[in-house]
Amino acid sequence: MIYTSFDNIDLVKVLSFLKSHKKEYLSDQDISDILKISRVAVREHIKKIRSLGYQIESKQKLGYRLVNTTNLILPWELTDGLKTKMIGKKVYYFDTIDSTQNFAIKIASSSKENGTVVISNKQTRGRGRLGRGWISPQGGIWLSIILQPNFDISITTLFPIAASLALTRAIEKTVGKKTKLKWPNDITIKGKKVAGILVDVSVESNKIENLVLGVGINFQINQIRLERILKNTENFYGVISLMEKSKCSNPILLVKNFLYELEKIIELLEKGKRKIIIKNWTKKSSTIGKNVVLSTSDGKIKGRAIKLDSDGALVIYNKKKYQRVYAGDLIHS
Numbered sequence: 001m002i003y004t005s006f007d008n009i010d011l012v013k014v015l016s017f018l019k020s021h022k023k024e025y026l027s028d029q030d031i032s033d034i035l036k037i038s039r040v041a042v043r044e045h046i047k048k049i050r051s052l053g054y055q056i057e058s059k060q061k062l063g064y065r066l067v068n069t070t071n072l073i074l075p076w077e078l079t080d081g082l083k084t085k086m087i088g089k090k091v092y093y094f095d096t097i098d099s100t101q102n103f104a105i106k107i108a109s110s111s112k113e114n115g116t117v118v119i120s121n122k123q124t125r126g127r128g129r130l131g132r133g134w135i136s137p138q139g140g141i142w143l144s145i146i147l148q149p150n151f152d153i154s155i156t157t158l159f160p161i162a163a164s165l166a167l168t169r170a171i172e173k174t175v176g177k178k179t180k181l182k183w184p185n186d187i188t189i190k191g192k193k194v195a196g197i198l199v200d201v202s203v204e205s206n207k208i209e210n211l212v213l214g215v216g217i218n219f220q221i222n223q224i225r226l227e228r229i230l231k232n233t234e235n236f237y238g239v240i241s242l243m244e245k246s247k248c249s250n251p252i253l254l255v256k257n258f259l260y261e262l263e264k265i266i267e268l269l270e271k272g273k274r275k276i277i278i279k280n281w282t283k284k285s286s287t288i289g290k291n292v293v294l295s296t297s298d299g300k301i302k303g304r305a306i307k308l309d310s311d312g313a314l315v316i317y318n319k320k321k322y323q324r325v326y327a328g329d330l331i332h333s
């Protein structure tokens with residue numbers, strides 16, 4: 001099942017009608033007459049809307065009334081009241097997909113897709129950094145954003161770091177929890193991973209053609225189950241659910257806030273304002289100042305994490321030598 005923000009479907013017309021008449025009951029005949037949709041179709045749409053998590057009360061002889069909204073990040077919910085200029089104007093929503101990242105990469109070269117968001121309720125083959133899988137059950141936020149930015153190619157390595165900073169801001173603003181940043185771009189709470197970021201870049205003639213930013217947030221997931229599955233992964237340091245199961249939550253607001261913060265940070269990058277990003281990232285970093293062990297494809301690097309360079313490289317000091325690294329698996333020791 002796929003929904004988009006640009007298909008003007010009857011289901012959304014029925015839903016919008018219910019939304020704008022929350023205080024009264026509407027019969028299927030009323031809805032049918034006004035929207036010019038058959039009564040049978042109206043009933044089918046009501047059934048479908050309910051299956052999407054909306055609560056609709058129905059009373060004999062009176063009709064239907066919308067009493068509660070959904071937690072699914074459906075395109076029309078995400079675009080409603082979104083304060084961005086460009087990101088999230090176009091949204092694809094899947095109930096299940098292999099990977100939002102793979103779908104986004106396939107369409108990313110079209111000039112019509114700048115800012116497009118691809119979101120899925122669950123993923124069957126989610127991708128993580130360093131060629132790993134990413135477990136993506138229902139309850140998490142799994143999305144990819146297509147960007148065709150106007151910044152220099154030298155900023156590419158700083159971009160995931162900037163995006164992770166935008167995500168910490170959105171999380172703090174939406175749910176009020178303190179987060180930390182573990183290099184390169186993990187978001188942590190109480191030392192455990194709550195969200196991760198993956199960036200796929202397409203470059204042509206030394207220019208960024210597009211970036212696909214993949215974001216995975218363990219929004220309201222079964223932490224014990226996930227830790228049991230992941231515990232034998234190399235350098236695993238624990239995962240945490242952003243919201244406890246029983247707490248009521250608003251994933252749609254979190255995504256809206258993230259898209260807004262991301263757009264602001266991209267504007268800074270486009271103006272070349274790296275320093276402020278480095279400064280704010282450093283403030284939230286749990287890595288800088290720590291002794292670290294970094295596993296790279298060329299072996300292990302040990303030392304003290306000194307600072308983040310203006311291109312996002314981590315500077316590690318050991319035996320009177322400074323080393324700059326861009327990728328790898330990092331352990332704080």
Ligand code: BTN
Binds near residue numbers: 101126143186
């Ligand atoms: C990491 O390893 O820390 C990055 C994980 C990124 C996962 C997200 S979920 C949405 C998007 N689709 C994918 O297949 N991966 C990214």
